[in-house]
Amino acid sequence: MGKKLVGLDIGSTAIRAVEVENPGHQRPTILRFGEVPLPDGAVRAGEVIDAATVTAAIRKLWSSSGIKTRDVVLGVGNSKVVARDITVPRLPLNQVRESLPFQVQDLLPVPATEALLDFYPASEAEGETGPMLQGMLVAAIKAPILVNVNAVTAAALRPTNVDLSPFALTRLFSNPESANLTTLLVHIGAATTTLVALDGHVPHFVRFLPNGGADITKGISQRMDISARDAEAIKRSVGVVAARATAEQRPALEVSFELVNETLLAIRATIQYFQNARANRAIDRIVMSGGGSKLLGLTETVAEFTKVPASQPDPFSLVPVARGLKGSGDAQDMSVALGLVTGVSA
Numbered sequence: 001m002g003k004k005l006v007g008l009d010i011g012s013t014a015i016r017a018v019e020v021e022n023p024g025h026q027r028p029t030i031l032r033f034g035e036v037p038l039p040d041g042a043v044r045a046g047e048v049i050d051a052a053t054v055t056a057a058i059r060k061l062w063s064s065s066g067i068k069t070r071d072v073v074l075g076v077g078n079s080k081v082v083a084r085d086i087t088v089p090r091l092p093l094n095q096v097r098e099s100l101p102f103q104v105q106d107l108l109p110v111p112a113t114e115a116l117l118d119f120y121p122a123s124e125a126e127g128e129t130g131p132m133l134q135g136m137l138v139a140a141i142k143a144p145i146l147v148n149v150n151a152v153t154a155a156a157l158r159p160t161n162v163d164l165s166p167f168a169l170t171r172l173f174s175n176p177e178s179a180n181l182t183t184l185l186v187h188i189g190a191a192t193t194t195l196v197a198l199d200g201h202v203p204h205f206v207r208f209l210p211n212g213g214a215d216i217t218k219g220i221s222q223r224m225d226i227s228a229r230d231a232e233a234i235k236r237s238v239g240v241v242a243a244r245a246t247a248e249q250r251p252a253l254e255v256s257f258e259l260v261n262e263t264l265l266a267i268r269a270t271i272q273y274f275q276n277a278r279a280n281r282a283i284d285r286i287v288m289s290g291g292g293s294k295l296l297g298l299t300e301t302v303a304e305f306t307k308v309p310a311s312q313p314d315p316f317s318l319v320p321v322a323r324g325l326k327g328s329g330d331a332q333d334m335s336v337a338l339g340l341v342t343g344v345s346a
Protein backbone atom coordinates (compact mmCIF):
# COMPACT_ATOMS: atom_id res chain seq x y z
CA MET A 1 0.00 0.00 0.00
CA GLY A 2 1.56 3.28 -1.06
CA LYS A 3 1.35 6.64 0.58
CA LYS A 4 -2.05 8.38 0.36
CA LEU A 5 -2.62 12.10 0.05
CA VAL A 6 -5.58 14.35 -0.71
CA GLY A 7 -5.57 17.42 -2.94
CA LEU A 8 -8.00 20.02 -1.59
CA ASP A 9 -9.26 22.83 -3.79
CA ILE A 10 -11.28 25.54 -2.08
CA GLY A 11 -13.09 27.32 -4.90
CA SER A 12 -15.70 30.04 -4.76
CA THR A 13 -18.54 27.74 -5.83
CA ALA A 14 -17.44 24.43 -4.30
CA ILE A 15 -14.84 22.50 -2.32
CA ARG A 16 -13.28 19.56 -4.12
CA ALA A 17 -11.04 16.77 -2.91
CA VAL A 18 -9.19 14.01 -4.74
CA GLU A 19 -7.54 11.20 -2.77
CA VAL A 20 -4.67 9.42 -4.48
CA GLU A 21 -2.17 6.69 -3.80
CA ASN A 22 1.47 7.38 -4.73
CA PRO A 23 1.28 11.16 -5.12
CA GLY A 24 4.97 11.21 -6.05
CA HIS A 25 4.20 9.57 -9.39
CA GLN A 26 3.41 11.46 -12.55
CA ARG A 27 0.44 9.09 -12.70
CA PRO A 28 -0.84 8.48 -9.16
CA THR A 29 -3.93 6.30 -8.71
CA ILE A 30 -7.17 8.07 -7.88
CA LEU A 31 -8.90 6.31 -4.99
CA ARG A 32 -11.79 8.65 -4.18
CA PHE A 33 -13.01 12.11 -5.06
CA GLY A 34 -15.86 14.40 -4.15
CA GLU A 35 -17.36 17.83 -4.20
CA VAL A 36 -19.53 19.86 -1.82
CA PRO A 37 -21.06 23.11 -3.11
CA LEU A 38 -20.56 26.32 -1.17
CA PRO A 39 -23.13 29.05 -0.60
CA ASP A 40 -22.43 32.38 -2.26
CA GLY A 41 -19.96 34.51 -0.32
CA ALA A 42 -18.38 31.76 1.85
CA VAL A 43 -15.23 31.96 -0.30
CA ARG A 44 -14.32 34.97 -2.43
CA ALA A 45 -11.62 34.70 -5.08
CA GLY A 46 -9.95 31.86 -3.26
CA GLU A 47 -10.08 33.45 0.19
CA VAL A 48 -12.17 31.90 2.95
CA ILE A 49 -14.60 34.54 4.24
CA ASP A 50 -16.95 32.39 6.32
CA ALA A 51 -14.64 29.92 8.03
CA ALA A 52 -17.36 28.02 9.93
CA THR A 53 -19.28 27.28 6.71
CA VAL A 54 -16.14 26.17 4.92
CA THR A 55 -15.02 23.92 7.78
CA ALA A 56 -18.48 22.31 7.90
CA ALA A 57 -18.39 21.79 4.12
CA ILE A 58 -14.97 20.11 4.36
CA ARG A 59 -16.22 17.74 7.07
CA LYS A 60 -19.22 16.93 4.90
CA LEU A 61 -16.95 16.32 1.93
CA TRP A 62 -14.90 13.78 3.90
CA SER A 63 -17.97 11.95 5.18
CA SER A 64 -19.83 11.91 1.86
CA SER A 65 -16.84 10.85 -0.25
CA GLY A 66 -15.55 8.21 2.14
CA ILE A 67 -12.07 9.74 2.08
CA LYS A 68 -10.21 8.70 5.26
CA THR A 69 -6.79 10.26 4.62
CA ARG A 70 -6.23 13.37 6.70
CA ASP A 71 -3.03 14.63 5.04
CA VAL A 72 -3.93 17.27 2.49
CA VAL A 73 -2.21 19.58 0.04
CA LEU A 74 -4.02 22.87 -0.18
CA GLY A 75 -4.23 24.90 -3.39
CA VAL A 76 -3.82 28.68 -3.62
CA GLY A 77 -4.22 30.86 -6.66
CA ASN A 78 -5.85 34.23 -7.06
CA SER A 79 -5.06 37.62 -8.44
CA LYS A 80 -3.30 38.65 -5.20
CA VAL A 81 -0.56 36.13 -5.88
CA VAL A 82 2.42 37.55 -7.74
CA ALA A 83 4.26 35.21 -10.09
CA ARG A 84 6.88 36.55 -12.47
CA ASP A 85 10.14 35.83 -14.21
CA ILE A 86 13.22 37.05 -12.36
CA THR A 87 16.93 36.55 -12.86
CA VAL A 88 19.16 36.09 -9.82
CA PRO A 89 22.86 35.24 -9.32
CA ARG A 90 23.37 31.49 -9.60
CA LEU A 91 23.60 30.04 -6.09
CA PRO A 92 22.39 26.81 -4.51
CA LEU A 93 18.58 26.91 -4.42
CA ASN A 94 18.31 27.17 -0.64
CA GLN A 95 20.52 30.27 -0.76
CA VAL A 96 18.47 31.74 -3.60
CA ARG A 97 15.34 31.20 -1.51
CA GLU A 98 16.97 32.87 1.53
CA SER A 99 17.93 35.88 -0.55
CA LEU A 100 14.45 36.38 -2.01
CA PRO A 101 13.19 38.93 0.55
CA PHE A 102 16.03 41.26 -0.49
CA GLN A 103 15.62 40.61 -4.21
CA VAL A 104 11.92 41.16 -4.47
CA GLN A 105 10.80 43.86 -2.07
CA ASP A 106 9.99 46.33 -4.84
CA LEU A 107 7.78 43.78 -6.63
CA LEU A 108 5.53 43.27 -3.61
CA PRO A 109 2.54 45.21 -2.34
CA VAL A 110 3.37 44.25 1.28
CA PRO A 111 6.58 43.96 3.34
CA ALA A 112 8.46 40.81 2.33
CA THR A 113 8.07 39.45 5.87
CA GLU A 114 4.30 39.29 5.33
CA ALA A 115 4.63 37.22 2.16
CA LEU A 116 5.40 33.59 1.37
CA LEU A 117 8.15 33.58 -1.23
CA ASP A 118 9.40 30.83 -3.46
CA PHE A 119 11.56 30.48 -6.54
CA TYR A 120 11.27 27.92 -9.34
CA PRO A 121 14.39 27.74 -11.51
CA ALA A 122 13.87 27.50 -15.28
CA SER A 123 17.22 28.03 -16.98
CA GLU A 124 20.80 29.18 -16.50
CA ALA A 125 22.46 32.06 -18.33
CA GLU A 126 25.70 33.99 -18.37
CA GLY A 127 25.25 37.52 -16.97
CA GLU A 128 27.60 40.51 -16.91
CA THR A 129 28.51 39.79 -13.30
CA GLY A 130 28.71 36.01 -13.58
CA PRO A 131 26.43 33.00 -13.95
CA MET A 132 22.75 33.74 -13.43
CA LEU A 133 19.67 31.69 -12.79
CA GLN A 134 16.46 32.62 -14.51
CA GLY A 135 13.21 31.39 -13.02
CA MET A 136 9.87 32.22 -11.54
CA LEU A 137 9.35 34.10 -8.34
CA VAL A 138 6.13 33.39 -6.52
CA ALA A 139 4.92 35.63 -3.75
CA ALA A 140 1.68 35.27 -1.84
CA ILE A 141 0.44 37.26 1.12
CA LYS A 142 0.51 35.06 4.23
CA ALA A 143 -2.57 36.32 6.10
CA PRO A 144 -5.35 35.06 3.78
CA ILE A 145 -3.55 31.74 3.24
CA LEU A 146 -3.43 31.23 7.00
CA VAL A 147 -7.18 31.80 7.17
CA ASN A 148 -7.65 28.99 4.64
CA VAL A 149 -5.20 26.72 6.46
CA ASN A 150 -7.07 27.33 9.74
CA ALA A 151 -10.41 26.44 8.16
CA VAL A 152 -8.86 23.15 7.01
CA THR A 153 -7.20 22.40 10.35
CA ALA A 154 -10.51 23.06 12.11
CA ALA A 155 -11.98 20.20 10.07
CA ALA A 156 -9.40 17.90 11.74
CA LEU A 157 -7.19 17.68 8.63
CA ARG A 158 -3.43 18.09 8.39
CA PRO A 159 -2.30 20.47 5.64
CA THR A 160 1.13 19.07 4.78
CA ASN A 161 1.75 21.59 2.05
CA VAL A 162 0.30 24.63 0.32
CA ASP A 163 0.88 24.83 -3.41
CA LEU A 164 0.02 27.23 -6.17
CA SER A 165 -2.78 26.03 -8.47
CA PRO A 166 -0.78 26.95 -11.63
CA PHE A 167 1.91 24.45 -10.59
CA ALA A 168 -0.72 21.81 -9.84
CA LEU A 169 -2.15 22.27 -13.34
CA THR A 170 1.34 22.22 -14.85
CA ARG A 171 2.09 18.82 -13.32
CA LEU A 172 -1.29 17.38 -14.24
CA PHE A 173 -1.19 18.40 -17.90
CA SER A 174 2.49 17.60 -18.47
CA ASN A 175 3.27 14.21 -19.98
CA PRO A 176 6.17 12.71 -21.92
CA GLU A 177 4.53 13.70 -25.22
CA SER A 178 4.42 17.37 -24.22
CA ALA A 179 8.08 17.56 -23.15
CA ASN A 180 9.11 19.28 -26.37
CA LEU A 181 6.01 21.40 -26.81
CA THR A 182 5.05 24.81 -25.56
CA THR A 183 1.66 24.97 -23.89
CA LEU A 184 -0.68 27.64 -22.64
CA LEU A 185 -2.86 26.42 -19.78
CA VAL A 186 -6.13 28.35 -19.52
CA HIS A 187 -8.01 27.61 -16.32
CA ILE A 188 -11.32 29.47 -16.01
CA GLY A 189 -12.95 29.35 -12.59
CA ALA A 190 -15.94 31.27 -11.29
CA ALA A 191 -13.99 34.25 -9.95
CA THR A 192 -10.45 33.82 -11.27
CA THR A 193 -8.90 32.89 -14.61
CA THR A 194 -5.35 31.52 -14.58
CA LEU A 195 -3.00 31.55 -17.56
CA VAL A 196 0.24 29.54 -17.43
CA ALA A 197 2.72 29.49 -20.31
CA LEU A 198 4.91 26.38 -20.34
CA ASP A 199 8.07 25.54 -22.23
CA GLY A 200 8.07 21.77 -22.00
CA HIS A 201 7.10 21.19 -18.38
CA VAL A 202 8.54 24.42 -17.01
CA PRO A 203 6.18 27.30 -16.27
CA HIS A 204 7.64 30.56 -17.58
CA PHE A 205 4.77 32.88 -17.06
CA VAL A 206 1.73 32.89 -14.79
CA ARG A 207 -1.04 35.42 -14.94
CA PHE A 208 -4.19 35.63 -12.81
CA LEU A 209 -7.17 37.56 -14.18
CA PRO A 210 -9.73 38.66 -11.60
CA ASN A 211 -12.71 37.31 -13.54
CA GLY A 212 -14.37 34.09 -14.57
CA GLY A 213 -17.64 32.30 -15.28
CA ALA A 214 -19.51 34.01 -12.44
CA ASP A 215 -19.07 37.38 -14.16
CA ILE A 216 -20.92 36.11 -17.22
CA THR A 217 -23.81 34.85 -15.09
CA LYS A 218 -23.95 38.15 -13.22
CA GLY A 219 -23.82 40.13 -16.46
CA ILE A 220 -26.68 38.11 -17.97
CA SER A 221 -28.76 38.44 -14.83
CA GLN A 222 -28.33 42.23 -14.84
CA ARG A 223 -28.80 42.75 -18.58
CA MET A 224 -31.93 40.59 -18.77
CA ASP A 225 -33.20 41.44 -15.29
CA ILE A 226 -33.58 37.80 -14.30
CA SER A 227 -32.45 35.74 -11.29
CA ALA A 228 -28.89 34.41 -11.08
CA ARG A 229 -30.30 30.90 -11.30
CA ASP A 230 -32.12 31.61 -14.57
CA ALA A 231 -29.10 33.47 -15.93
CA GLU A 232 -26.87 30.47 -15.16
CA ALA A 233 -29.27 28.13 -16.99
CA ILE A 234 -29.41 30.34 -20.09
CA LYS A 235 -25.64 30.76 -20.06
CA ARG A 236 -25.13 27.00 -20.01
CA SER A 237 -27.65 26.29 -22.74
CA VAL A 238 -26.53 29.05 -25.15
CA GLY A 239 -22.78 29.30 -24.51
CA VAL A 240 -21.09 31.31 -27.25
CA VAL A 241 -22.90 29.50 -30.06
CA ALA A 242 -25.04 32.05 -31.91
CA ALA A 243 -27.21 29.37 -33.51
CA ARG A 244 -28.33 28.14 -30.09
CA ALA A 245 -29.84 31.45 -28.94
CA THR A 246 -33.52 32.22 -29.45
CA ALA A 247 -34.40 35.88 -30.07
CA GLU A 248 -35.24 36.13 -26.38
CA GLN A 249 -31.87 34.70 -25.33
CA ARG A 250 -29.93 37.01 -27.63
CA PRO A 251 -28.92 39.46 -24.85
CA ALA A 252 -27.38 36.55 -22.91
CA LEU A 253 -25.33 35.60 -25.93
CA GLU A 254 -24.13 39.18 -26.27
CA VAL A 255 -23.02 39.33 -22.63
CA SER A 256 -21.14 36.03 -23.02
CA PHE A 257 -19.43 37.30 -26.16
CA GLU A 258 -18.37 40.56 -24.49
CA LEU A 259 -16.88 38.89 -21.45
CA VAL A 260 -15.31 36.00 -23.34
CA ASN A 261 -13.71 38.59 -25.59
CA GLU A 262 -11.76 39.97 -22.62
CA THR A 263 -10.42 36.50 -21.92
CA LEU A 264 -9.53 36.00 -25.59
CA LEU A 265 -7.56 39.24 -25.62
CA ALA A 266 -5.69 38.25 -22.46
CA ILE A 267 -4.90 34.85 -23.98
CA ARG A 268 -3.59 36.48 -27.13
CA ALA A 269 -1.49 38.98 -25.16
CA THR A 270 0.01 36.15 -23.12
CA ILE A 271 0.88 34.15 -26.23
CA GLN A 272 2.52 37.26 -27.68
CA TYR A 273 4.42 37.98 -24.48
CA PHE A 274 5.71 34.43 -24.30
CA GLN A 275 6.76 34.56 -27.93
CA ASN A 276 8.67 37.82 -27.43
CA ALA A 277 10.34 36.67 -24.24
CA ARG A 278 11.27 33.23 -25.59
CA ALA A 279 13.07 34.16 -28.81
CA ASN A 280 9.94 33.83 -30.95
CA ARG A 281 8.99 30.40 -29.71
CA ALA A 282 5.27 30.10 -30.51
CA ILE A 283 2.69 28.37 -28.31
CA ASP A 284 1.97 24.90 -29.77
CA ARG A 285 -1.20 24.02 -27.90
CA ILE A 286 -3.78 25.39 -25.49
CA VAL A 287 -5.16 23.21 -22.70
CA MET A 288 -8.34 24.45 -21.08
CA SER A 289 -9.74 23.51 -17.67
CA GLY A 290 -12.01 24.86 -14.92
CA GLY A 291 -15.80 25.09 -14.85
CA GLY A 292 -15.84 28.28 -16.93
CA SER A 293 -14.13 26.48 -19.82
CA LYS A 294 -17.21 24.26 -20.17
CA LEU A 295 -19.07 27.16 -21.77
CA LEU A 296 -20.46 25.72 -25.01
CA GLY A 297 -18.37 26.62 -28.02
CA LEU A 298 -15.59 28.23 -25.99
CA THR A 299 -12.77 25.80 -26.80
CA GLU A 300 -13.52 26.15 -30.52
CA THR A 301 -13.69 29.94 -30.20
CA VAL A 302 -10.32 30.05 -28.45
CA ALA A 303 -8.73 27.86 -31.14
CA GLU A 304 -10.22 29.94 -33.92
CA PHE A 305 -9.19 33.25 -32.39
CA THR A 306 -5.61 32.26 -31.56
CA LYS A 307 -5.03 29.84 -34.46
CA VAL A 308 -3.61 27.45 -31.87
CA PRO A 309 -5.16 23.99 -31.32
CA ALA A 310 -7.16 23.98 -28.08
CA SER A 311 -8.50 21.05 -26.11
CA GLN A 312 -10.24 20.39 -22.83
CA PRO A 313 -8.96 17.02 -21.61
CA ASP A 314 -10.78 14.98 -18.99
CA PRO A 315 -8.40 15.08 -15.98
CA PHE A 316 -9.33 11.50 -15.04
CA SER A 317 -8.21 10.25 -18.44
CA LEU A 318 -4.65 11.35 -17.59
CA VAL A 319 -4.13 9.10 -14.55
CA PRO A 320 -5.16 5.58 -13.51
CA VAL A 321 -8.34 5.36 -11.47
CA ALA A 322 -9.22 2.76 -8.83
CA ARG A 323 -11.65 0.09 -9.96
CA GLY A 324 -15.27 1.07 -9.51
CA LEU A 325 -14.28 4.69 -8.80
CA LYS A 326 -17.31 6.71 -7.80
CA GLY A 327 -17.55 10.19 -6.49
CA SER A 328 -19.66 13.33 -6.51
CA GLY A 329 -18.91 16.08 -8.98
CA ASP A 330 -17.72 16.24 -12.55
CA ALA A 331 -14.22 14.89 -13.28
CA GLN A 332 -13.71 18.04 -15.35
CA ASP A 333 -13.90 20.10 -12.15
CA MET A 334 -11.20 18.10 -10.33
CA SER A 335 -8.15 19.37 -12.25
CA VAL A 336 -6.69 21.53 -9.48
CA ALA A 337 -7.43 19.04 -6.67
CA LEU A 338 -5.86 16.22 -8.70
CA GLY A 339 -2.87 18.25 -9.84
CA LEU A 340 -2.09 19.16 -6.22
CA VAL A 341 -1.34 15.47 -5.53
CA THR A 342 0.27 14.60 -8.86
CA GLY A 343 4.05 14.33 -9.00
CA VAL A 344 4.64 15.63 -5.48
CA SER A 345 6.70 14.08 -2.70
CA ALA A 346 4.44 13.40 0.25
Ligand SMILES: Nc1ncnc2c1ncn2[C@@H]1O[C@H](COP(=O)(O)OP(=O)(O)OP(=O)(O)O)[C@@H](O)[C@H]1O
Nearest residue numbers: 011012013014189190191192213214291292294295
Ligand atom coordinates in the same frame (compact mmCIF):
# COMPACT_ATOMS: atom_id res chain seq x y z
N1 LIG B 1 -21.70 23.69 -18.54
C1 LIG B 1 -21.26 24.91 -18.23
N2 LIG B 1 -21.33 25.92 -19.13
C2 LIG B 1 -20.89 27.15 -18.80
N3 LIG B 1 -20.37 27.48 -17.64
C3 LIG B 1 -20.27 26.53 -16.70
C4 LIG B 1 -20.70 25.19 -16.95
N4 LIG B 1 -20.46 24.47 -15.84
C5 LIG B 1 -19.91 25.30 -14.95
N5 LIG B 1 -19.79 26.54 -15.45
C6 LIG B 1 -19.28 27.74 -14.80
O1 LIG B 1 -18.06 27.46 -14.19
C7 LIG B 1 -17.87 28.34 -13.08
C8 LIG B 1 -17.35 27.53 -11.92
O2 LIG B 1 -16.09 27.07 -12.26
P1 LIG B 1 -15.19 26.37 -11.17
O3 LIG B 1 -15.98 25.30 -10.53
O4 LIG B 1 -13.92 26.01 -11.83
O5 LIG B 1 -14.98 27.58 -10.17
P2 LIG B 1 -14.50 27.57 -8.65
O6 LIG B 1 -13.32 26.68 -8.54
O7 LIG B 1 -15.63 27.28 -7.75
O8 LIG B 1 -14.12 29.09 -8.46
P3 LIG B 1 -12.71 29.86 -8.38
O9 LIG B 1 -11.64 28.86 -8.69
O10 LIG B 1 -12.80 30.94 -9.40
O11 LIG B 1 -12.67 30.37 -6.99
C9 LIG B 1 -19.21 28.97 -12.78
O12 LIG B 1 -19.17 30.32 -13.17
C10 LIG B 1 -20.17 28.18 -13.67
O13 LIG B 1 -21.21 28.98 -14.16
Ligand SMILES: [Mg+2]
Nearest residue numbers: 011012189190
Ligand atom coordinates in the same frame (compact mmCIF):
# COMPACT_ATOMS: atom_id res chain seq x y z
MG1 LIG C 1 -11.29 26.92 -8.86
